[in-house]
Amino acid sequence: MQIQVTLALSEQSRTFELKGRLGWAMVQLANAGAKGVTPIERPAPRWSGYVFDLREMGIPIATHLEPHEGSYPGTHARYVLSCDAKVDLLGQEASA
Template sequence: MKIRVTLLSEQPRTFELDGRLGWATTKLVEAGAKGVTPFTHPAPRWSSYVFSLRELGIPIETIMEPHEGNYPGAHARYVLSCSAQVQLLGSEVLT
């Protein structure tokens, strides 16, 4: 998957991403304000994807949430901190 993402902030910026970073960014944009968790969008390395995207300058907030069950503890919810537009290269625009 190769995408072009435009952050719609005070100074719009555009990035081209592929692979898992493209996939993770697309899921963050689709989720909007509710964000994503490893439970809602299973992937092996969410924290790594978020770290890499932040290094590129993409603003992502981490909200820690408790969970119950056999292994109680906390998990992260990742939320894109600005509006964005994603275009699958060679395809339609997703907002």
């Protein structure tokens, strides 16, 4: 998957391309909107790694910790994109 992302950051916008799992993660975040996404809802091997790499590129992503019950109670992360984003798929069909 290869996508083009345009972020609306305050008075300016920024456009760049992402591919592979980073592109997939960005699509998930953009589609989730203000609700955000958790690794429980959208399983993937390295959500924290994808978020780290996207933040390194200057993409504002907030992390909210949420409690969970079950056999292994504790907390999990909910990742929320902190700006408006327009995502366009380059050359193939998008799957979110």
